[in-house]
Amino acid sequence: MIELINVQSLTTIQDLGRYGYQKFGIPVSGVMDEVSARLANYLVGNHDNAPLIEFVLKGPTIRFHSSAVFAVAGNVDVRLNGIPIEPWQSHWAKRGDVLEIGALKSGVYGYIAFAGGILCDKILGSCSTYLRAKLGRALKQGNKLKLGYAILTGKEGKVLPEALIPRYSNESEIKVILGPQLEHFTEKGIETFLSSTYEVTPNSDRMGYRLEGPEIEHSEKGADIITDAIPLGAIQVPANGKPIIMLADRQTTGGYAKIGVVARVDVPKVAQTRAGGKLRFKAINVKEAQELLRKREFLFRNIKRLLDGEVRGYKIKALGEEFMIFVEKEK
């Protein structure tokens, strides 16, 4: 069991989301940055979907009431009993140990994963927190969380190779698939969207990020559509011409025209962009987006196997580019 002894920002339990209930109006929710969250889980030997702690900007302080293996994902200072330790590595904590996590030096969302995952009472098949409907809760000082059973021996001391640590900048190019309501925009509007720089405003949260920048012109069809569904990463443009990127806690349906949808591989980049950060959009087609996703998943499978000790990983440089290669261990 662990106890939160200091919580300074929105801190919740999340997994990869609540699926199958959007037709009832229940948002998917789940982690904002699936890359960091999944890597944190891999570091402690968990599967992708194990419930973990997500925090915003500033991490909590946690006391361990029993032995555990944990990993912190984020560009952040971490201390165990006052002694600095590394994020992106798994560590052993014993009963009474205190884990302090500082403020993220870049990015917005950080994660703490525990071997065995956090035990929770699943609601509609998921541990993801959705505060607006009181599914789960915002964690507070004094909350105690049970951890799932896991063999801890051999789980500590796993290190994510430097080259694989996600780096989130405050200026990103975001790949999007245009549509599905492109006919609600003029050619000039689409051109504006693809050639301008947009700034993430402070009016952004787990539901969506509101952007500031040049107005996107609607066609004679206007900003409103017959209400339809909202996929992850959908970019809605209301009548004021300012785009909103819909994220984990987005409502399931909405009535604004969507100019594009962020490619899944780039959703974490959006989520990790702070208020004031700048985004530019680049159109790609569905085939390209799906190919990028397949490549990422191939890499993820290998990272998992690397951390589970099934393969070795090497960084090589060829033609001026760095690659990770994974080599099967001899049995």
Next chain:
Amino acid sequence: MQFKPAGDSALLIIFGDRIDEGINKKVHAVANAIEKASPDWLIEVVPTYTSIYVYYNPLKLSYQEVLDAIKPFLSAEPKEEKPRIVEIPTVYGGEFGPDIEFVAQHNGLTTDDVIEIHSKPLYRVYMLGFTPGFAYLGGMDERIATPRLEKPRLKVPAGSVGIAGKQTGIYPIESPGGWRLIGRTPLRLFTPEKDPPTLLQPGDYVKFIPISEEEFWEIHKREWGEQK
């Protein structure tokens, strides 16, 4: 029918370009057929007024392959079943519906007229969405149409019945909101412990039944226990 990608993990099927009962019935027939078959590449389907979002796993099937895979389901036709009518007991006016006088004045009616006009029709549930358990209802009489509040309320209690433009609806959970509130039902529209978690289902018909405050609290206790 029209097909479009909506990002790299969703296929959008469009059945029409207006809110229409026939189109919507077809939407739900096809959505149910896909869901029933539950192929391994399917994440979930979200049927709306005139379209279906088919969320799929692009690691299993590409967009082109999903287009082919859904073809057999597109011929599904609505079943000629008697629709379910869900009665929604509602207290109109007073603290439960603080905007009912405004709605009446705006339309040159008395509050009794508003109650009568609002509780008369059978409203079709076209779709659920927006927030858990929120039903998009069709069929409101335009004589009680009223614009939204200029400044939305920060807190609207669960069960509040409101009007926004030509639409009427029920807030399933406490939330901020800009609809003109004319009443409140003691029924729970969203119960996460239940499966399905929502009282209303697409294709249902809703009938508002005016009740007294005493009846409200009686039903409220049964539905919510001691929760307020």
